[in-house]
Amino acid sequence: MKRKVLLIYTGGTIGMEKDYETGSLVPFNFENIFGKIPEMKLIESEVSVHPFQKPLDSSDMGPEQWKIIAGYIGENYENYDGFLILHGTDTMAYTASALSFMLRGLKKPVILTGSQLPIGDLRTDAKENLLTSLYYASLYENDEAVVQEVAVYFEYKLLRGNRTLKFSAEYFDAYQSPNYPILGQSGVHLNFDKDALFRTRVDSPFSVDLHLSSEVLFWRIFPGMTMDLFPVLPKMKVLILQVFGSGTIFSSAETEETLRKIRANGTEIVVVSQCVSGGISFGKYENSNIFSRIGAISGNDITAETAITKAMHLIDNPNYQGTFAENFSSDLCGEMTEDF
Template structure:
């Protein structure tokens, strides 16, 4: 029996081709993908294509588009064995992270991929990314899907979606998962590292939770910044501070006072690291103690993309009664190393 994969094309470089008259890139009709890539007809799975009515640059992908994707997967969940989402590379890690929190009780593969060069380019990375992603999206052992999470496949590596970040705009090997090992790697053989795969411990049927709040602010700390500017920031539900190393911040006079003012206004403060690898450890250095004193939340080894989308999902979400900090500090779908 051939597995059925639903390919959702949202936009991005992978769906572009060059207009040889103007030299510029334009989106081609993704409904004709089988003509562009006849190799897809040789796949051991059946591929069905659903393109966005208007392909979007990844910089235009946000909460409303995340909801559209989640709803479409929910609508078709029982009709298909796996899902492949083609997406622009710049914000793919945000979408992958958001979907990982929104898709509850997921027992089927949701694979995301894109490319650095258009699919019509002679040197494109699009074809390999697309074809191998289809293999992963249709990979089953008996009646059970091998992959049961949101993952990104790019340049021969399968990565947990909410652990990824885009670290290169230049190289084909554009994504990294610095704090979690790869899920699989393609070469002569299609390899899966089963002990790294996520399995939902909750016994629940698949459903979606669309709750996304925009009441989040992300701020990168830098040497010499005027911390008094925080007093001019309008009140928000969550402030995410990207700080130095394992959780340090300058000990200038008034730092704790200003942060405490923000907390007293009802704002949750989350701390993540500017380092690509590693995480937050309050108390390791004296200049991190201020965060423990004001009741800030450690982002541990989460990526900034995952911390942002997780906070957006949890804020005022009626499905998560109780303290925001308790839920944020808990690994919901493999986004934190326990």
Template sequence: MKRKVLLIYTGGTIGMEKDYESGSLRAFDFGNIFEKMPEMKLMECEVFVHPFAKPLDSSDMGPEEWKIITNYIFDNYDHFDGFLILHGTDTMSYTASALSFMLKGLKKPVILTGSQLPIGDLRTDAKENLLTSLYYASLYENEEAVIQEVAIYFEYKLLRGNRTLKYSAEFFDAYSSPNYPILGQSGVHLNIVKDNLYRDRSETEFHIDNYISEDVLFWRIFPGMKMNHFKEIPKMKVLILQVFGSGTIFSSEKTLEILQEIRNNGTEIVVVSQCISGGISFGKYENSNVFAKIGAISGKDMTAESAITKAMHLIDNPNYTGSFAENFSRSMCGEITE
């Protein structure tokens, strides 16, 4: 029996072709993908295509589009064995992270991929990314999906979606998962590292939680920054601070005073690291003690993309019991090393 994969095309470079009159890139009709890539007809799975009505640059992807994707997966969950989302590369890590929190009780693969060059380009990376993603999206053993999480496949590597970041705008190998090992790698053989795969051990039936708040602000700390600027920003529910190293910030009474004032106004403060690899460890250095004093929340070894989308999903979400801090601090779907 051939597995059925639903391919959701949202936009991005992978679905572009060159307009030879103008020289610029434009989206082609993705309904004709089988003409562009006849190899897809040779796959050991059936592929059904659902393109967005209007393909989007990934910089236009956000909460409303995440909800469209989750709703479409929910409506079609029982009819397909796997889902492949074609997406622009710039914000793919944000979408993959958000979907990992919004899709509950997932027992089927949801793979995201894209490309650095258009599918019609002679040197494109699009075809390999697309074809191998289809393999992963349709991979089953003993009538059970091998991958049961949201993942990104790019340039021969399968990565946990909420652990990824885009680190290169130039190389085909554009994505990294610095704090979690790869889930699989394609070469002559299609390899899976089963010990690294996520499994939802709850008895939860598949459902979606589309709650997303946009009342979140992300701020990168830098040397010489004037803390008084924080007094001028509007009140928000969550402030995510990207700080130095394992959790340090300039030590002064002004720093403590202003951050405490923000906390007293009801804003949750989450701390993540500017380092690509490693994570936050309050108390390791004296200059991190200010965060313990004000009751800030450690983002541990989460990526910025994952921390942002997790905060958006959790803050004031009526579907969770317990405090924001309690829920944010625990690993929900493998986004934190425990």
């Protein structure tokens, strides 16, 4: 059976080529992608291409574009066996995280990929990333999709989208999933860690939840910073604090007083770690107990990108029962380890 894959091109380096008159990178007509990569015709799947009307640099991608992508997948969910999203690399982890929450009950592959070099460059990584992503997006066993989640494929590795972060602007191997195993690797064969693959409940129907809020603020704590600015911040529904190590912050009375005022304002405080690997453990050190005393929420081993998009998705979302704290602390789609 020939599987059908919908390829959504949003923009980014993978869809660029050099203008030899100016030397600048410009988008090419993505409808001609089969001419750029004729090997695509050798893949045993039927590929339909849907490019954004205006390709976007990934720095311009945000909630409105996430809604467009999620909505388009929802409209075409029954017509395709898998979905491949071509995306700029700088914010791909944010988009993958957001989509993982918006595409509820997902039982088909949604793969994001991009490249560090344009598709026409001699040493480009674009062709391998695109071709192997197509394989992953169309791979079924016993009439069931092998991948049933939002994933990022880059440089021979398949990673859970909401566990992924970009760690290099220089190397082809640009993405890591430090707190979760690699889902699959591409070599002579496509290999999977089947125990690591996400599976939603069989009785959970697929739906698209486009709810996103902009009332989130992310603040990185650093040594010697003043707390004077915090009381004059506009009231936000959620403040995400990126703190030291496993959850510590400077222990002055001013710090606790300021954070209590923010909480009294009705703002939820989520705590995530500045460390790439590991996560938050309230009570491990004395200087983390302040967060327990003020009723902050531990982000456990969640990435900063996923903490932001998860908060945006949960704030005042009528499709969830329980409090924001209860829902944020729950592992919704494989994004965090609950008992970290």
